Amino acid sequence: MKFSKLFSQSMFLAIMILLHIVPANADYIVDTGPGLNERGGSALYNTTPVNGDFQFLAVEFFLDRTYTLTDLEGWIYHEDPQNQSSHINFIIYGDGGNIPDVNNELYNQIVTVSSYFAPQWHGLTGLNWTLSSGEYWLAFEVRQPELLGNAMPPGAPNPQPNSAYYNGGNLDVGYLPESLGYGVRIQGTVVSEQVSIDIKPGSFPNSINLKSKGNVPVAILSSPTFDASTVDWGTVEFAGAPALSIGGSPEDVNSDGLLDLVLHFSTQSLNLTSGDTEACLTGKTLSGQEFKGCDSVNIVK
């Protein structure tokens, strides 16, 4: 019970943090700020690596929509007694409850660090790592027989609520943020989900007379991975026009057993010309996931 209580508090904290640091189209998904500007914190020491035996420090992060991660950074310190460079695997794991699921390694790339440097941001740029909404862990691992001394100084001002330390034998989780507080920055871009739409559901071709004073109905189709009932009407635009406040009752327009959403748009507001053969609809779900779908049109000349 104690553990689950801690977890739910952590979840709440994480959601609060997301709300604060992820305005629409923000670059930073996570930004804890830097750790202390001095040596200290946990070492990553790996003298006898065998399969699955390695050390890592990891922080949990939450995505409330689909992102492509582009930049990962850790606040890292290094002082190698043998004056050798080291290799850190930056790894994204799935969530295994409130620990990294080490059997679900999603992305992995090595960063080489020099034999000595003061605490600084170190990491990867130009990535194309796409993750759907959910809980994940960013782990900093030493998988080679190397030492990364005082690897990550703690003390980041806005630490992630959950972090974990694995020393090859014991997986410890649930440290209070102030005891670890690794510095982590994650950047990414919001990915627009592709959805299917049906302009003038039930009829084809989708003829539109731009002189009409009427409305054009457009169905946003549900699929096993997209629930049209989660659409935030106020964010929907079809060919540049906002949705009218009529209709919108869930109905299954394509008889696949999934309820779809039919919205209406003023023909006079559509940003279409006589040469257009396709029109697109964009919007967001109530949780902020962007989506887009297109269908053919036949502009009546």
Ligand SMILES: [Ca+2]
């Ligand atoms: Ca149609």
Ligand SMILES: [Ca+2]
């Ligand atoms: Ca349907």
